[in-house]
Amino acid sequence: MAAPAYKRILLKLSGEALMGNDSYGINRETIERIVAEVKEVVDLGVQVAVVIGGGNIFRGVAPAAAGMDRATADYMGMMATVMNALALQDAMRRVDLVSRVQSALTIEQVAEPYIRGKAIRYLEEGKVVIFGAGTGNPFFTTDTAAALRGMEMNAEIVLKATKVDGVYTDDPKTHPDAMRYKSLTFDEAIMRNLKVMDATALTLCRDQKLPINVFSIFKQGALKRVVMGEDEGTLVSP
Numbered sequence: 131m132a133a134p135a136y137k138r139i140l141l142k143l144s145g146e147a148l149m150g151n152d153s154y155g156i157n158r159e160t161i162e163r164i165v166a167e168v169k170e171v172v173d174l175g176v177q178v179a180v181v182i183g184g185g186n187i188f189r190g191v192a193p194a195a196a197g198m199d200r201a202t203a204d205y206m207g208m209m210a211t212v213m214n215a216l217a218l219q220d221a222m223r224r225v226d227l228v229s230r231v232q233s234a235l236t237i238e239q240v241a242e243p244y245i246r247g248k249a250i251r252y253l254e255e256g257k258v259v260i261f262g263a264g265t266g267n268p269f270f271t272t273d274t275a276a277a278l279r280g281m282e283m284n285a286e287i288v289l290k291a292t293k294v295d296g297v298y299t300d301d302p303k304t305h306p307d308a309m310r311y312k313s314l315t316f317d318e319a320i321m322r323n324l325k326v327m328d329a330t331a332l333t334l335c336r337d338q339k340l341p342i343n344v345f346s347i348f349k350q351g352a353l354k355r356v357v358m359g360e361d362e363g364t365l366v367s368p
């Protein structure tokens with residue numbers, strides 16, 4: 131059997147994708163399906179670090195956050211990602227997938243604090259490491275956290291598992307005629323202002339030469355195909 135193309139990956143999981151077809155929160159069937167896909171690649175011997183988004187919870191409370199102090203709202207968003215991290219860990223536990231949650235915000239009773247060396251050790255032991263609370267700083271996003279943790283973990287690639295199956299010439303939600311790229315460079319993505327990932331994350335990855343693959347979390351087997359180096363989603367590289 132062919133070997134995986136990567137030994138260590140940073141998987142950015144969309145918070146909003148956890149809703150499935152619900153309008154808010156975490157859909158059990160969806161999280162179980164996502165965990166099964168993660169387990170498949172862990173079983174191939176790939177070391178998996180995860181950064182989880184918070185859109186499924188945070189966007190639900192967005193009307194209440196309107197007019198709020200930005201930093202306060204962002205801290206709420208980061209805490210939403212910690213809830214998702216715990217839910218993900220629990221779903222992993224149910225299929226005997228061993229994981230550890232590390233939080234960029236100190237909530238010691240709930241999760242370990244982020245410690246780089248410890249996270250790397252867990253990965254070497256074959257445990258999945260789930261990073262909650264993004265970067266720990268307001269005014270950032272979990273895409274940027276994925277870029278940052280990807281570099282810190284010496285991951286070979288950032289895999290952005292999201293609601294669309296790649297990077298398009300424009301937002302496919304609002305522009306159904308948009309075309310999907312098979313691959314493109316960081317400079318193209320930044321210059322064309324392609325909003326599938328924020329510019330801070332793209333710039334960080336460009337500067338550190340860390341490639342990103344954007345693919346759909348709703349497409350069965352897509353994560354494994356990306357990990358096996360097959361043609362799936364869009365590759366953004368230097």
Ligand SMILES: Nc1ncnc2c1ncn2[C@@H]1O[C@H](COP(=O)(O)OP(=O)(O)OP(=O)(O)O)[C@@H](O)[C@H]1O
Nearest residue numbers: 144145146183185292297298300301303324325326
């Ligand atoms: N050029 C583009 N190509 C592809 N998707 C795009 C583009 N521009 C905007 N998008 C939108 O970006 C979305 C994915 O990014 P977004 O940051 O909203 O979600 P996420 O990071 O996956 O989720 P969350 O923020 O909940 O963690 C897609 O659902 C798509 O509608």
Ligand SMILES: O=c1ccn([C@@H]2O[C@H](COP(=O)(O)O)[C@@H](O)[C@H]2O)c(=O)[nH]1
Nearest residue numbers: 183184204207208264265268270271272
């Ligand atoms: O480093 C970070 C990461 C996230 N936030 C806030 O959390 C929400 C949810 O994250 P998504 O990336 O949108 O899923 C985000 O909108 C920010 O408000 C943050 O402040 N810092």
